[in-house]
Amino acid sequence: MTVDVLGKFEPAWTTCHLSLSKYALRLTRRDLRIMIGLLTGHAYLNRHLTLMKVRSDPTCPLCQEEEGTALHLLGRCSALSTTRFTLSGLYRMDYTELGNIRWPLLLKLAKASRRFL
Numbered sequence: 001m002t003v004d005v006l007g008k009f010e011p012a013w014t015t016c017h018l019s020l021s022k023y024a025l026r027l028t029r030r031d032l033r034i035m036i037g038l039l040t041g042h043a044y045l046n047r048h049l050t051l052m053k054v055r056s057d058p059t060c061p062l063c064q065e066e067e068g069t070a071l072h073l074l075g076r077c078s079a080l081s082t083t084r085f086t087l088s089g090l091y092r093m094d095y096t097e098l099g100n101i102r103w104p105l106l107l108k109l110a111k112a113s114r115r116f117l
Contacts, residue, residue, distance in 0.1 A: 023103055034116045035107055038070045044116060045069060062113065074098055074109055083112045 024032060037043030046068030050058040060068035062079035073080070075093035085091050087109055088101060098106070110116055 020103060027107075031107055034110055035103060038074065038106060038110055041070055043070055045073060047072075062115070071095065071098065073113055073115065074106060077113070080109070080113055084109060087112070 024035065027035065034043070037045075042048055046055055046060060047058040048069075049055040058067040060066055060072055060077055060079075062068075062073075063077050065078060066072045066076065075084075075095075075098050081091045084093070087105060090097060093101070
Protein backbone atom coordinates (compact mmCIF):
# COMPACT_ATOMS: atom_id res chain seq x y z
CA MET A 1 0.00 0.00 0.00
CA THR A 2 1.12 3.54 -0.70
CA VAL A 3 -0.22 6.83 0.60
CA ASP A 4 -1.06 9.56 -1.89
CA VAL A 5 -0.83 13.30 -1.29
CA LEU A 6 -4.30 13.49 0.23
CA GLY A 7 -3.53 10.73 2.72
CA LYS A 8 -5.67 8.07 1.03
CA PHE A 9 -4.36 4.54 0.70
CA GLU A 10 -4.06 3.03 -2.73
CA PRO A 11 -2.74 -0.39 -3.74
CA ALA A 12 0.92 -0.47 -4.80
CA TRP A 13 -0.03 -2.01 -8.18
CA THR A 14 -1.77 1.22 -9.20
CA THR A 15 1.48 3.18 -9.26
CA CYS A 16 2.98 3.49 -12.71
CA HIS A 17 6.41 2.04 -13.37
CA LEU A 18 7.63 4.55 -15.91
CA SER A 19 10.93 2.80 -16.62
CA LEU A 20 9.17 -0.52 -17.34
CA SER A 21 6.69 1.23 -19.60
CA LYS A 22 9.49 2.95 -21.52
CA TYR A 23 11.34 -0.36 -21.85
CA ALA A 24 8.24 -2.12 -23.16
CA LEU A 25 7.55 0.64 -25.69
CA ARG A 26 11.07 0.29 -27.13
CA LEU A 27 10.70 -3.46 -27.73
CA THR A 28 10.06 -4.90 -31.15
CA ARG A 29 6.57 -6.27 -31.68
CA ARG A 30 7.91 -9.83 -31.42
CA ASP A 31 9.77 -9.18 -28.14
CA LEU A 32 6.78 -7.35 -26.67
CA ARG A 33 4.56 -10.34 -27.49
CA ILE A 34 7.03 -12.63 -25.70
CA MET A 35 7.21 -10.37 -22.62
CA ILE A 36 3.45 -9.96 -22.33
CA GLY A 37 2.98 -13.70 -22.73
CA LEU A 38 5.49 -14.44 -19.98
CA LEU A 39 4.05 -11.84 -17.60
CA THR A 40 0.44 -12.92 -18.10
CA GLY A 41 0.94 -16.66 -18.55
CA HIS A 42 -0.63 -16.47 -22.02
CA ALA A 43 2.54 -17.53 -23.77
CA TYR A 44 3.22 -20.10 -26.47
CA LEU A 45 4.03 -22.71 -23.81
CA ASN A 46 2.56 -26.20 -23.50
CA ARG A 47 0.42 -25.59 -20.40
CA HIS A 48 -1.38 -22.65 -22.01
CA LEU A 49 -1.66 -24.43 -25.36
CA THR A 50 -3.18 -27.46 -23.62
CA LEU A 51 -5.79 -25.27 -21.93
CA MET A 52 -6.66 -23.88 -25.37
CA LYS A 53 -6.87 -27.45 -26.73
CA VAL A 54 -4.07 -26.81 -29.25
CA ARG A 55 -1.78 -29.37 -27.63
CA SER A 56 -2.64 -32.52 -25.72
CA ASP A 57 0.40 -32.67 -23.41
CA PRO A 58 1.16 -29.77 -21.00
CA THR A 59 4.64 -31.13 -20.18
CA CYS A 60 7.70 -28.99 -20.92
CA PRO A 61 9.33 -30.31 -24.13
CA LEU A 62 12.79 -29.26 -22.95
CA CYS A 63 13.01 -31.30 -19.74
CA GLN A 64 9.84 -33.45 -19.66
CA GLU A 65 9.66 -32.89 -15.87
CA GLU A 66 6.82 -30.39 -15.22
CA GLU A 67 4.05 -28.53 -16.99
CA GLY A 68 5.43 -25.96 -19.41
CA THR A 69 4.49 -22.66 -17.75
CA ALA A 70 6.27 -19.30 -17.71
CA LEU A 71 7.41 -19.91 -14.12
CA HIS A 72 8.75 -23.32 -15.07
CA LEU A 73 10.54 -22.07 -18.18
CA LEU A 74 12.13 -19.04 -16.52
CA GLY A 75 12.80 -20.42 -13.07
CA ARG A 76 12.76 -24.19 -12.82
CA CYS A 77 13.40 -25.96 -16.13
CA SER A 78 16.43 -28.18 -15.60
CA ALA A 79 17.30 -28.02 -19.30
CA LEU A 80 17.91 -24.28 -18.89
CA SER A 81 19.74 -24.33 -15.56
CA THR A 82 23.17 -23.66 -17.08
CA THR A 83 21.80 -20.83 -19.25
CA ARG A 84 19.91 -19.43 -16.26
CA PHE A 85 23.08 -19.52 -14.16
CA THR A 86 25.11 -17.84 -16.91
CA LEU A 87 22.59 -15.00 -17.24
CA SER A 88 21.45 -14.53 -13.64
CA GLY A 89 23.87 -16.35 -11.35
CA LEU A 90 21.08 -18.67 -10.16
CA TYR A 91 20.36 -22.26 -11.19
CA ARG A 92 16.72 -22.01 -10.04
CA MET A 93 14.41 -19.09 -9.36
CA ASP A 94 11.09 -18.95 -7.54
CA TYR A 95 8.34 -16.31 -7.83
CA THR A 96 10.15 -13.90 -5.51
CA GLU A 97 13.45 -14.12 -7.35
CA LEU A 98 11.74 -13.83 -10.75
CA GLY A 99 9.88 -10.76 -9.49
CA ASN A 100 13.20 -9.06 -8.76
CA ILE A 101 14.78 -9.84 -12.14
CA ARG A 102 14.87 -7.02 -14.67
CA TRP A 103 12.69 -7.45 -17.75
CA PRO A 104 15.62 -7.43 -20.23
CA LEU A 105 17.08 -10.45 -18.42
CA LEU A 106 13.72 -12.29 -18.49
CA LEU A 107 13.48 -11.65 -22.21
CA LYS A 108 17.07 -12.82 -22.76
CA LEU A 109 16.39 -16.04 -20.84
CA ALA A 110 13.15 -16.68 -22.75
CA LYS A 111 14.89 -16.18 -26.07
CA ALA A 112 17.80 -18.39 -25.01
CA SER A 113 15.30 -21.20 -24.41
CA ARG A 114 14.53 -21.13 -28.16
CA ARG A 115 10.83 -21.71 -27.36
CA PHE A 116 9.79 -18.43 -29.02
CA LEU A 117 11.35 -18.68 -32.48
